[in-house]
Amino acid sequence: MMTNNDELLSQVLARKMELQKWDFHFRRDLYDRELVKLDELNELLDQSGVAEPRDVPDQLLWQATSSGKFSVKSIYNLAFSSHSNHDETFELIWKNVAPPRVKSFGWLAYLGRIKTSEFLLRIGIIQSDEDTLCKFCKKSLESVDHLLYFCKPVWDTWTEILPWWGMQWVPPPTFAGLLHWWKAGIVKSKHKIIWESIPFAVIWTVWDARNQLVF
Ligand SMILES: [Zn+2]
Numbered sequence: 123m124m125t126n127n128d129e130l131l132s133q134v135l136a137r138k139m140e141l142q143k144w145d146f147h148f149r150r151d152l153y154d155r156e157l158v159k160l161d162e163l164n165e166l167l168d169q170s171g172v173a174e175p176r177d178v179p180d181q182l183l184w185q186a187t188s189s190g191k192f193s194v195k196s197i198y199n200l201a202f203s204s205h206s207n208h209d210e211t212f213e214l215i216w217k218n219v220a221p222p223r224v225k226s227f228g229w230l231a232y233l234g235r236i237k238t239s240e241f242l243l244r245i246g247i248i249q250s251d252e253d254t255l256c257k258f259c260k261k262s263l264e265s266v267d268h269l270l271y272f273c274k275p276v277w278d279t280w281t282e283i284l285p286w287w288g289m290q291w292v293p294p295p296t297f298a299g300l301l302h303w304w305k306a307g308i309v310k311s312k313h314k315i316i317w318e319s320i321p322f323a324v325i326w327t328v329w330d331a332r333n334q335l336v337f
Pocket residue numbers: 256257258259260261262268269273274
């Protein structure tokens with residue numbers, strides 16, 4: 123988009139100091155929707171603390187460690203600290219008694235990134251003329267929401283389990299919403315571990331059954 127992609131951050135910053143606004147030298151006039159994005163970008167940059175032009179080459183720094191070097195531990199800490207206040211679902215998944223590979227699967231499902239037909243189609247691994255239907259009902263596109271939540275036999279499982287726990291619900295519209303709802307469910311504290319492991323037992327079993335049909 124910019125006329126000089128090799129321009130250093132320090133040069134862009136120097137221009138900013140001179141003009142008192144960000145100026146990126148775009149190749150063409152921006153469309154209205156792009157101008158909205160540009161406003162957002164300007165705001166982010168102003169808040170980001172990039173300010174002082176320095177004569178050092180541009181480089182990538184990992185902000186989650188003081189050394190600027192990437193470490194797995196730092197990303198784990200970052201994920202926990204940034205999610206724990208906002209996203210209880212994150213806690214439901216990662217502070218769960220389910221085995222690690224089941225938790226990982228639950229996390230990917232929550233993010234919509236398990237290898238359903240819909241996902242493979244979206245990332246171009248399979249084509250739309252291939253069989254993308256749910257392996258159970260052969261009626262709907264196999265998406266995370268359909269496969270792990272709305273497909274009839276799976277739906278029946280979820281709705282069968284709730285009364286065992288004296289639970290009623292207004293079904294959340296997505297699988298991610300279901301996990302969120304589950305975390306908020308009030309059960310006796312001594313039963314909490316079991317309650318919180320149920321969604322993962324269900325989806326792992328569903329995924330296993332689905333794979334047995336596929337492979
Ligand atoms: Zn189905």
